[in-house]
Amino acid sequence: MKEITIYERGKGRGALMPLFAEKIHAGFESPAADYEEARIDLNDYVTKYPEATFFAKVTGECMVGSGIFPDDLLVVDKSLTPSSGDIVVGIIDNEFILRSYFKKGQKEYLMPDNPYFKPIERNEITHFEIWGVVPHSILDQRRRNGARINRFEQLLR
Numbered sequence: 654m655k656e657i658t659i660y661e662r663g664k665g666r667g668a669l670m671p672l673f674a675e676k677i678h679a680g681f682e683s684p685a686a687d688y689e690e691a692r693i694d695l696n697d698y699v700t701k702y703p704e705a706t707f708f709a710k711v712t713g714e715c716m717v718g719s720g721i722f723p724d725d726l727l728v729v730d731k732s733l734t735p736s737s738g739d740i741v742v743g744i745i746d747n748e749f750i751l752r753s754y755f756k757k758g759q760k761e762y763l764m765p766d767n768p769y770f771k772p773i774e775r776n777e778i779t780h781f782e783i784w785g786v787v788p789h790s791i792l793d794q795r796r797r798n799g800a801r802i803n804r805f806e807q808l809l810r
Contacts, residue, residue, distance in 0.1 A: 699789050705732035707785065709742060709749075716740065716751055718766030726791040727751075733786035740787040745779065754783060 700706040709727045719740060721727070727742075735741050735754040743750045743763050752763035752773065761775040773779050 699728045700730050700732075702730065702732040705785075706730050709751075709787075711751060713751065715765040715767050715770045716753070719753065720792070721751070721766075721790055722792065722796070724793065724796065727787045728789040728791075729785035730788055731785040733788065735783050735786050740790075742784045742787065744782045744784050745773065749784065750781070751787075754786075 696703050696706075707729045709729050711721055711723055711725045711727060714723060721740070727740075729742050733739075737754060737756045739754050741752060741754045741763070743752060743754075745763075750763065750773075752765055755762045755764045755772075763773040763775075763781055765772065773781060775781055
């Protein structure tokens with residue numbers, strides 16, 4: 654039951670990507686959208702501790718309710734301490750698992766965000782370790798075109 658694949662960080666810095674000087678507004682197109690001012694290293698954006706940060710590719714569907722789908726790329730930061738509600742990579746029986754961390758009273762759970770999966774309570778039998786917190790995800794919007802088109806077609810009926 655492999656739910657994610659972990660990729661180790663390369664030793665060299667990645668290629669710098671263009672950074673637009675203006676923020677992109679989702680409601681209307683910015684007149685400065687094609688003005689390029691600086692360059693950004695995504696590593697600087699996603700973590701303060703690159704040596705503790707890994708990338709993981711999702712292979713399961715347990716977090717689709719949180720907008721995380723198979724083949725999405727996750728940033729996993731081992732330097733962060735999980736808070737209730739954080740998406741985390743856990744380890745159970747020497748396998749990585751993707752869930753949301755939830756603490757209620759003295760009980761701790763790894764919660765799926767898909768009704769077809771069950772919560773996992775930390776106890777003597779299902780002891781889990783939190784391996785890292787997921788502060789960012791990168792998703793392929795073009796893969797979502799089919800679902801988006803279906804919603805648009807329903808909206809226009």
